[in-house]
Amino acid sequence: MATENPQVVTETEEHVHEESHYHPKLSFIRKYVFSMDHKTIAKQFLITGIFWGVIGGLMSMVFRLKLGFPDDSFPFLQSILGSWAPEGDLKPEFYNALITIHGTVLVFFVLTAGLSGTFANLLIPLQVGARDMASPFLNMMSYWFFFLASVVMFSSLFLPQGPASPGWTVYPPQSALPQASPGSGAGMTYWLVSMALFIFSALLGGLNYIVTILNMRTKGMSMARLPLTIWAFLVTAILGVLSFPVLLSASVLLIFDRGMGTSFFLSDIYIAGEALRTSTGEILSGGSPILFQHLFWFLGHPEVYIIILPAMGIVSEVLAVNARKPIFGYRAMVGSLLAIGFLSFVVWAHHMFVTGMNPFIGSVFMLLTLIIAVPSAIKVFNWVTTLWKGNIRLTPAMLFSIGFVSTFIAGGLTGLFLGNPAIDIQLHDTYFIVAHFHIVMALSAIFGMFAGIYHWFPKMFGRMMNKNLGYLHFFLTIVCAYGVFWPMHYIGMAGVPRRYFEFSNFQAFGGFADLNQFITVAAIIGFTAQFLFIINFFYSIFHGRKATMNPWKSVTIEWTTPIKTGHGNWPGEIPEVHRWAYDYSKNGDSENDFIPQTTPVSADEIEPEH
Amino acid sequence: MLSFLAVICVVFLLIVIVQISKILESLGVLKGEEEAQESSNKLNGGLLFVFIILSFYLIYWSIKKYSPEFLPESASIHGVWIDQLFNITLLITGVVFILTEFLLFYFAWKYRGNRKKKALHYVDNHRLELLWTVIPAITLTVLVGFGAVRWYEITSQPPDNVTWIEITGRQFEWMPRYPGVDGVFGKRMVEYIDDGTGNKLGIDTTDINSEDDFLPTEIHLVVNQPVAFKIRSRDVLHSFYLPHFRVKMDAVPGIPTQFWFTPTKTSAQMAKDVGKPDFVYELACAELCGASHSNMRLEVFVDTQEEYDEWEKQQTSWYSSFMGLDKEDDADAEQLEEAADQKEDNDEGEEIEITETNGNVEENNVISMLQND
Known part of the structure; x- marks a missing residue:
């Protein structure tokens, strides 16, 4: 086998050479639409992700308006939402639909496809030193399945009864019974179809990532020399491949329950004036709605790590490059990634402490959940130490990385409350958890995504984004983000439940009108500030300053490719790697404080064991 | 109509900001990229540090303002235990929060980039890493212990006179x-x-x-x-x-x-x-x-x-x-x-x-x- 390998490499090279010589121009469709180039696919994921980010964000604006200003009506809403908001008053069933679709598209379409789809595709071949993914065709299919999923989800917004509305967790029986809420009819069917397509996309992508990382590393690129981004994408892909099929099975069983008279999740139900019966007239029983929750969270929990791990990888890389220091404790960083990845599979039931589960099981899941805090703490301390005595360039990417560490700490710590089932009894399904997961998962992941975009934009488009807009974007975003989610902790500590259309019915929950208004205003400013980014992004694609080959003076090998990187990545041979990915400030020279991975280890240099 | 005007205003504001940023960037290029980066390091580092100090103050102020609106002391026996656990956890996480967030933003400001300086090539320190593995582990064990005891008490079978x-x-x-x-x-x-x-x-x-x-x-x-x-x-x-x-x-x-x-x-x-x-x-x-x-x-x-x-x-x-x-x-x-x-x-x-x-x-x-x- 070993002798065969070089042959394979040369063959591919020749092929690429041939292509660039004899087929210099692919048709527009092959080049930009049905492209098999991992870089183009990455951009497709990114732009679709941005599209969904705007839609999901707009939805949150609409329901925040309702929560912040419950007594006002906003006539312009009728012109956007039509019958969902007659005379500008949002209807409660569409409030539920909005929070459902907001959650679904942000979790799956923006923070899974938009984040890991973009950066795994862009960086894996470039950073491990490969011409493309292991299977460019499957990779292309992965995007187009995601596209189809997007189309289905988007069309569900135009259904007369509205899209799915049982919350993004789609717990049955509500999601199984069209009688239970208007969104549980066609809207829920669209949701399930869309998710099934999305799962295909995630699996095709994930398998490709794993195979590429394990098999297609360039010469000298041992696993211990991989940048942490790649480690993060590897663990993410493994989590996805192992957990997404479980959601698919849950969806399929739910489809059976919805349309074929089975009762996997249904039992003893009387709804809309009649009891549910089997075809033979007996009461439908024996199913367990809790089973669905187990299946859902068996994906759902790894899913939050699928979202956060790529951001962790990106941030580790950006922090090291811009602090001009090696990432502190590389081995511990890899080890904690693996530990978090493993543990993420055995903590799912901490979402279900108050479903009536056996208390013993609850305590086991508490133990496993709190253990996750240890590798997470290691990562945080290592990031902070990476900054210590650095020579820090505060680029927009770096600012967002620092923001990531900040939100990851703030949101991670509140996990210690929620992971403790005794405390969770009170906090479960209140605004406290809304604050927790938005900070630790949504904000952190979005910050990681911004860091990645600002950092690798020159690699994607050969141009630079405007830094000053980036700075402004960062500070507005972090101030508004904390402005939105920090006060939610207080509302949660006052016991206010989440997913409430209005609070005025309850004496206990009605007291936070001023805070809710403040949150809404902060959210609107924060959302508007994102347009600074969007303008910057699209403007810079065409008119940004031209990038240099290695604008951040980074050591990793993606910066050894030409500025306008063609399909195949390196025009000549793939470079050989001689050292790990973090040799910053190693030599005495302050002009050139980095040694690229492609530089051979000199005779007098000791390469430490990493 | 009012909302339409508001949208127009926001759009104009965005355009102005974009234009100013473009001009600033061109000025930066004229000044020399390194020097421009250095002055923005200074500005951003300062802003980060101000941000965290101001945030700490706002957190203190807002807790003082809103704590009367948190739920009153629990009206049940086990609720008091839950509140106690909450407070213990709050104390521990609060200390960690202030410490780590402060260091993070302080380092970002203190070690802001400068052409004359050089970063320290500091790769590993196993003793340090062991320290911050063991301390969280012990703290969590304590939390798990207290939590488990209370959890079992709360979910136990009810007494006979229930x-x-x-x-x-x-x-x-x-x-x-x-x-x-x-x-x-x-x-x-x-x-x-x-x-x-x-x-x-x-x-x-x-x-x-x-x-x-x-x-x-x-x-x-x-x-x-x-x-x-x-x-x-x-x-x-x-x-x-x-x-x-x-x-x-x-x-x-x-x-x-x-x-x-x-x-x-x-x-x-x-x-x-x-x-x-x-x-x-x-x-x-x-x-x-x-x-x-x-x-x-x-x-x-x-x-x-x-x-x-x-x-x-x-x-x-x-x-x-x-x-x-x-x-x-x-x-x-x-x-x-x-x-x-x-x-x-x-x-x-x-x-x-x-x-x-x-x-x-x-x-x-x-x-x-x-x-x-």
């Missing part, structure tokens, strides 16, 4: 049921549910135990008397949530769940404590159940024993109003008595069975067992 109340959720209403003087609930079946006739719970009218069950429109509890709720749902998921008692348990169709606790403050006492004469305990739904999820409210009253007895006396049994018996006379009362005797005989012979799935008490029998002991 009073059982059944609560059923449906879209969008909570329906409580009290077992009446016999302390035993009548059987219920989904087959018997009929909103048309008013049998909303599907109570078996042939079951003698159902005859004195009553279905009030509010919940009354006796202070310092343990109470256990058997929690059911008729349609979709709901969650039984009593914020002032720190009680929450999902209502799952097909799988009854339970939660027991001891209320420690009467409604009157609580009203005095919080200084709101119109204070009332509330039961809410905490699991999204449909369009009117935020309307599933029921009032809860914690009474002294005397107040409770007085209230209970006023309740009419569901059976009598369902069968129209409450309008008729003694003949039926006799019948009822007879039936009650019969019931006692039944109880003696009844086989007691406890089936538990996932900690859920499966059948009513466990209640009768607890009552009969």
Whole structure:
């Protein structure tokens, strides 16, 4: 086998050479639409992700308006939402639909496809030193399945009864019974179809990532020399491949329950004036709605790590490059990634402490959940130490990385409350958890995504984004983000439940009108500030300053490719790697404080064991 | 029109910002990229540091301002434990939060880039890493330990002197049921549910135990008397949530769940404590159940024993109003008595069975067992 390998490499090279010589121009469709180039696919994921980010964000604006200003009506809403908001008053069933679709598209379409789809595709071949993914065709299919999923989800917004509305967790029986809420009819069917397509996309992508990382590393690129981004994408892909099929099975069983008279999740139900019966007239029983929750969270929990791990990888890389220091404790960083990845599979039931589960099981899941805090703490301390005595360039990417560490700490710590089932009894399904997961998962992941975009934009488009807009974007975003989610902790500590259309019915929950208004205003400013980014992004694609080959003076090998990187990545041979990915400030020279991975280890240099 | 103008203003503002940033960038390029980066390091580093210091102050200020609106001290025994655990965790995480966030932003400012400086090539320090692995691990062990002890106490089987109340959720209403003087609930079946006739719970009218069950429109509890709720749902998921008692348990169709606790403050006492004469305990739904999820409210009253007895006396049994018996006379009362005797005989012979799935008490029998002991 070993002798065969070089042959394979040369063959591919020749092929690429041939292509660039004899087929210099692919048709527009092959080049930009049905492209098999991992870089183009990455951009497709990114732009679709941005599209969904705007839609999901707009939805949150609409329901925040309702929560912040419950007594006002906003006539312009009728012109956007039509019958969902007659005379500008949002209807409660569409409030539920909005929070459902907001959650679904942000979790799956923006923070899974938009984040890991973009950066795994862009960086894996470039950073491990490969011409493309292991299977460019499957990779292309992965995007187009995601596209189809997007189309289905988007069309569900135009259904007369509205899209799915049982919350993004789609717990049955509500999601199984069209009688239970208007969104549980066609809207829920669209949701399930869309998710099934999305799962295909995630699996095709994930398998490709794993195979590429394990098999297609360039010469000298041992696993211990991989940048942490790649480690993060590897663990993410493994989590996805192992957990997404479980959601698919849950969806399929739910489809059976919805349309074929089975009762996997249904039992003893009387709804809309009649009891549910089997075809033979007996009461439908024996199913367990809790089973669905187990299946859902068996994906759902790894899913939050699928979202956060790529951001962790990106941030580790950006922090090291811009602090001009090696990432502190590389081995511990890899080890904690693996530990978090493993543990993420055995903590799912901490979402279900108050479903009536056996208390013993609850305590086991508490133990496993709190253990996750240890590798997470290691990562945080290592990031902070990476900054210590650095020579820090505060680029927009770096600012967002620092923001990531900040939100990851703030949101991670509140996990210690929620992971403790005794405390969770009170906090479960209140605004406290809304604050927790938005900070630790949504904000952190979005910050990681911004860091990645600002950092690798020159690699994607050969141009630079405007830094000053980036700075402004960062500070507005972090101030508004904390402005939105920090006060939610207080509302949660006052016991206010989440997913409430209005609070005025309850004496206990009605007291936070001023805070809710403040949150809404902060959210609107924060959302508007994102347009600074969007303008910057699209403007810079065409008119940004031209990038240099290695604008951040980074050591990793993606910066050894030409500025306008063609399909195949390196025009000549793939470079050989001689050292790990973090040799910053190693030599005495302050002009050139980095040694690229492609530089051979000199005779007098000791390469430490990493 | 106003909103349209607002949008226009925002768009103009964005355009102005973009233009200014472009000019600034060109100026930066003229100045030399390195130098431009250095001055923005200075500015951004300063802003980061100001941001964190200001945030710390705002956190302090806002907690002071809003803490009076947090929930009042728990009105149940276990709720006080939960609050204690919350406070311990808050203390630990608060210290870690301030320390790590401060260092993060302080380092970003302190070590901001400068052409004359050079970063320290610092790769590893196993002792340091061991330290910050072991310390969190020990801290978490303590939290897990306390948490587990309280969790087991809270979810333990209720004591013998407990009073059982059944609560059923449906879209969008909570329906409580009290077992009446016999302390035993009548059987219920989904087959018997009929909103048309008013049998909303599907109570078996042939079951003698159902005859004195009553279905009030509010919940009354006796202070310092343990109470256990058997929690059911008729349609979709709901969650039984009593914020002032720190009680929450999902209502799952097909799988009854339970939660027991001891209320420690009467409604009157609580009203005095919080200084709101119109204070009332509330039961809410905490699991999204449909369009009117935020309307599933029921009032809860914690009474002294005397107040409770007085209230209970006023309740009419569901059976009598369902069968129209409450309008008729003694003949039926006799019948009822007879039936009650019969019931006692039944109880003696009844086989007691406890089936538990996932900690859920499966059948009513466990209640009768607890009552009969």
